Amino acid sequence: MARNRVKLAYIANDAARKASYNKRKKGLLKKVNELSTLCGVDACAVIYSSTCNSQPEAWPSTAAAYRMLSDFKTLPAAEQSNRAMTQESLIKQQIAKAEEGLKKVHEENRRMELTQIMFQILDGRGLNTVKKEDLIDLSMLIEQNLKGIDIRLQMLNESYVL
Amino acid sequence: MARNRVKLAYIANDAARKASYNKRKKGLLKKVNELSTLCGVDACAVIYSSTCNSQPEAWPSTAAAYRMLSDFKTLPAAEQSNRAMTQESLIKQQIAKAEEGLKKVHEENRRMELTQIMFQILDGRGLNTVKKEDLIDLSMLIEQNLKGIDIRLQMLNESYVL
DNA sequence: CCCGCTATGTATAATGG
DNA sequence: TCCATTATACATAGCGG
Numbered sequence: 204m205a206r207n208r209v210k211l212a213y214i215a216n217d218a219a220r221k222a223s224y225n226k227r228k229k230g231l232l233k234k235v236n237e238l239s240t241l242c243g244v245d246a247c248a249v250i251y252s253s254t255c256n257s258q259p260e261a262w263p264s265t266a267a268a269y270r271m272l273s274d275f276k277t278l279p280a281a282e283q284s285n286r287a288m289t290q291e292s293l294i295k296q297q298i299a300k301a302e303e304g305l306k307k308v309h310e311e312n313r314r315m316e317l318t319q320i321m322f323q324i325l326d327g328r329g330l331n332t333v334k335k336e337d338l339i340d341l342s343m344l345i346e347q348n349l350k351g352i353d354i355r356l357q358m359l360n361e362s363y364v365l
Numbered sequence: 366m367a368r369n370r371v372k373l374a375y376i377a378n379d380a381a382r383k384a385s386y387n388k389r390k391k392g393l394l395k396k397v398n399e400l401s402t403l404c405g406v407d408a409c410a411v412i413y414s415s416t417c418n419s420q421p422e423a424w425p426s427t428a429a430a431y432r433m434l435s436d437f438k439t440l441p442a443a444e445q446s447n448r449a450m451t452q453e454s455l456i457k458q459q460i461a462k463a464e465e466g467l468k469k470v471h472e473e474n475r476r477m478e479l480t481q482i483m484f485q486i487l488d489g490r491g492l493n494t495v496k497k498e499d500l501i502d503l504s505m506l507i508e509q510n511l512k513g514i515d516i517r518l519q520m521l522n523e524s525y526v527l
Numbered sequence: 528c529c530c531g532c533t534a535t536g537t538a539t540a541a542t543g544g
Numbered sequence: 545t546c547c548a549t550t551a552t553a554c555a556t557a558g559c560g561g
Contacts, residue, residue: 242386
């Protein structure tokens with residue numbers, strides 16, 4: 204979709220196909236999230252590949268995707284309860300690990316936010332001289348943080364149900 | 366994504382949201398099909414809305430999506446979590462991107478400036494050039510956002526111990 | 528509400544490191 | 545192979561019919 208128009212057919216070249224897969228997977232995920240957020244709907248995507256990657260991938264999470272689908276397909280509930288406890292501790296552990304990294308980012312963000320705001324206010328220029336676009340950037344940053352945290356919370360909740 | 370840049374948030378206007386939903390749903394379907402064809406993978410998307418439309422929608426078909434998801438569900442828990450964690454990297458990526466923009470503007474000597482500013486605050490100097498009403502408005506807004514972050518982080522922490 | 532249009536924002540194929 | 549950059553193709557918000 205750039206430089207050259209690409210024919211809608213299987214990409215024979217391994218490297219090109221894999222590169223395209225990664226880019227498009229990322230783009231697809233973004234689109235799913237956008238649709239979900241903008242229109243207030245539950246949405247998920249699943250990719251199952253035996254060539255490009257060895258594992259199936261699902262968004263926004265396996266549990267969410269699965270639950271969504273079973274909502275209107277009404278799946279036998281019994282078969283999913285067996286491994287629940289073991290799964291829960293495993294998943295908690297892994298989420299905690301990932302969360303640790305995310306926290307560092309959040310803390311760094313918060314520090315930067317505070318630093319910048321305080322600097323602009325107290326540098327002697329005052330609020331009235333603060334550039335609008337900077338304020339907008341700041342609010343966007345905060346919003347993103349909140350959204351990111353919300354998503355994590357959702358995943359966490361879903362993990363317990365799993 | 367056209368004419369105007371759209372904020373990534375729920376579209377309040379009914380007509381606009383529905384229009385956007387239909388357009389984006391179509392676009393998403395196309396993307397799913399393209400990824401599937403170009404990269405030789407099975408892919409599906411499911412949208413479940415209680416507002417925009419009454420029926421859940423799935424591609425390439427409900428049955429296919431269900432089958433795929435069922436397969437996915439049988440994976441060991443650890444692998445599922447790893448896949449789901451892709452969401453995590455996206456969040457980090459977005460945060461990093463926003464961070465980068467801020468850094469470019471005010472990168473120099475943040476720590477030193479922060480120290481200096483804190484000193485100014487504590488010393489009673491520096492605030493007198495700021496319009497009171499503006500300062501109050503902004504600080505309230507920021508505090509609210511940060512408080513929201515704190516509460517969510519606390520909930521996250523408590524969840525781990527849970 | 529559904530088209531179709533079009534200006535703009537986005538996604539991404541190629542490319543080079 | 546992965547990352548960053550760039551040039552282009554594509555997706556879509558806002559509008560008018």
